[in-house]
Amino acid sequence: MSHSVWNSSITYKTGLWRRLEWVAVSVCLFINSGAVFQLLMMYPDEILDDMERAKMRLLKIPIYLLTLIFLAPHVRQLALVAVRNLPFIMLIVLSAVSTLWSVNGSVTLRRSVSLLMATLLAMLITARFTPRQQVMLFGGTFGLCTILSLLLALTAPAMAFAPGESELRGIFTHKNVFGWIACYTAVFAVAMLRDPSPVVRKLGWTLFATGFTGIVLSQSATSLLGGIFAIISGFALQTVARRDGASRLVTQLVLFQVIAIVVMVLTFNLQVLLETLGRDPTLTGRTELWAAVDPWIGDKLLFGYGYAAFWTESNPAVAQIWDAIGWDAPGAHSSYRDLMLNFGLVGATLFCIVLIQAIRKGTVLLTTEPNEGWLWCLLIIGTSMLSGLSETIMLDQDDVLFPTAVMTIAFRYAELTAGLPRHRRVAIAAA
Known part of the structure; x- marks a missing residue:
């Protein structure tokens, strides 16, 4: 990597402040993950009432304070990250503006503030940590969460497992949440295995074993698929990165064809696959939920119902959906459906632009700088x-991973091509 290019916009302080920065961001990520505190609130009655949920929201205050404190000295870098991620920033602005037509304006306003603060934390990580440092930051935090969950299973199984259940939830409130934390641990482990440092690679093997142990114990089918996806994608992306010219183009075409075939097979044979694996072919009621949600998406197709506002009790549509499916779904259990409910076609179009640009530029960076940690960004985008x-994860008000991956790619890509003549920028983009 050309360190002079990256560091031309980012000045890294050394000493105590820098160590505090690492600790502060790690603490923010740990709290944002939903670890420990929610479980303590709901244990042992397994219920989170409104008062306890209000207390949980207070935990966001230290995250907000730490984010603002450590961003304050780097306003210029913050502005650079924002300018180089305009489509994504427009999505964040849209979440706040949607308060004007939201079916529950107060909820939209509150949660759009949370989304903004999560984005600012992602900006801080983008501006202050290189991709390789981000691998250590996220991998270490999620790895710690997974290890603590496994230790809790050994020391306090009554808390680590939901009553009457065999699936491990660890230090989280649900086995699917722990399953995805373990999956992310495995994803970052895959990225570490490609690092040039032998020490980092050894740590990667440890985290890989830890992550997959967590995935298996959680018995979460979607996180298992995510872990397998990370392994296959990591190998495929590295294969593309090692080739050049016509050979790289052929490899990319073959890879895209394989992905298309796999997607078609899964799409048309998902029910058969789930039954073969002994899983619920309705995805634990999700297919019934989606059938009930889809007509409501069409009712407000252009702008949606306002950010995070649809799934509130003040919305009459929710009561009808709950009556139809027989349970109180907290969301659509689909990032893409909730995206349409939040923002409609306008937001979905912006999101597609963000996604396409991130994948294209991320692939260029991986091929241009294969040893600088870019693999994790592409793996996280693909896993998300x-x-x-089957889950609502992307553009959640507590999500930091996805925006960090997207913004880091756009930020570095702009650095890489800054000041170059047009024919050189085209050559890099076509690499």
């Missing part, structure tokens, strides 16, 4: 897209 089929 996969998880978005």
